[in-house]
Amino acid sequence: MSLKRSLAFAAALTLPVPAMADDPMKVGFVYVGPIGDHGWSYQHDLGRLSVEEHFGDKVSTTYVENVNEGADAERTIRRLAQAGNDIIFTTSFGFMNPTERVAKEFPDKTFLHATGYKQADNLGTYLSVTYEGRYVTGVAAGLETKTNTLGYIASFPIPEVIRDINAVYLGAKSVNPDIDLRVVWVNTWFDPAREADAANTLMDQGVDVIVQHTDSPAPLIAAERRGNWGVGQASDMRDFGPKAHLLSVVNDWAPYYIDTIQQVMDGTWESQDYWGGLAEDVIQIVGVNESLSAENKAKIEAVTESIRSGEFHPFTGPLKNQAGELMVEDGVTMTRAELSGMNWYVEGMTANYPE
Structure with missing residues (x-):
């Protein structure tokens, strides 16, 4: 290689290299x-x-x-x-x-x-923390029912669903001592036809408020057609049944996803069991029906705020199971571990516990 070419090659090695954009x-x-x-x-x-x-x-x-x-x-x-x-x-x-x-x-x-x-x-x-929204749902349903008979369309018998059924019953019972909560298990997360059938089966039994742990708006649409109440699951479903829509319990995942991804980017993420509820705005109560009385709206808002502030926890004792056995002592709040493994119905539930 000539001296001139060698010098040129050496100079090229010292030139700044354009920065490559970081891969996403x-x-x-x-x-x-x-x-x-x-x-x-x-x-x-x-x-x-x-x-x-x-x-x-x-x-x-x-x-x-x-x-x-x-x-x-x-x-x-x-x-x-x-x-x-x-x-x-x-x-x-x-x-x-x-x-x-x-x-x-x-x-x-x-x-x-x-x-x-x-x-x-x-x-x-x-x-x-859907049980927070479910408790509010129960309060609203207990205030608005005319038949004192509520219906719950349940997906699978896992602790999340069991504790949400209990939360609806406890919320309703807190404002209406005559409440009966009936449960139909559909063994699916999403099947509009099966969900609608379950809603109609419950309404045939005198249920006038339908709560669902399934993902389509079919139960709310069925309630609208029959002049009953329904509750939106996971998203704001009011447009699917404007007259029937009692309220929706909405999951807003954006804050959690954004924060978690930022932690991974920063190298600060550590494994944890994250629970987000009303206080974190991961759970939101939206679209409370305008036809409700001012008094009932105020009661719904009051219980929502008491849970959001931490003043009230839906699973604070005394709590007994269906057999009347004391499961949670007076004044004691269930731990996350206990809630994560909940496998019993609360006292007063007439539905058979799923085997």
Whole structure:
């Protein structure tokens, strides 16, 4: 190489290299239902869209919808990890074991599982404290029912659903001692036809307020057609039954998703069991029907604020089970661990506990 070329080559080595933009953090979401369910998965996807809006080109998100709980979930989660997603959110209770297995295979990835209880160094859990919204729902239903008979469309007999059924009953009982709460199990998160059938079955039994732990607006639509009350699940469902809509218990996941992703970006994230409720605005009571009396609206608002402020906890004793056995001492509030494993109905529930 000539001296001139050598000097030119050496000079080139010292020239500044244009900085490359950082690769975006890749974030994957796994949904149990369609994003158009207008309920649970819809709200999670609104949270994903908020992440994109907040972080801009710092993140790249993807999602997979309609994922069955079980083997399909494990394959989906693994594919997202193999595709280079840095964070993976799995958003249904039945995704717990698949998420745990895949997290062990990819210790350099961060996994977050909604509504479960298994954690690891790279696996955290998160939950919306729906029982707070359910208790408020029970108060509203207890105030507005004419038949004193409420109905609950239940998905699967897991602790989350059991404690929410109990919360509705306790809330209703606090304002109406004559309440009866009837339960129909549909064993699905999203099946509009089955949900509508369950709603009609309950209304045929004299139920005039329908509460649901399923994700489509079909029960509310059925209530509207028959002149009864219904309650929106996970999202604001008032447009599906304006006259029937008593209120909606909304999950707003955006604050949690944004904060968690920022922690991973900053290197400060640590595995935890996050519970977000009314105080964190993860749970919101929206769309209380304008036809309610001022007195009843005030009662609904008062109990909402007492829970939000921490003044009142729906699961503070004394609490007995259906057999009359004392489960929670007077003045004692159930711990997260106890609530996470709740497997009993409270005293006064006439429905058979699911086997």
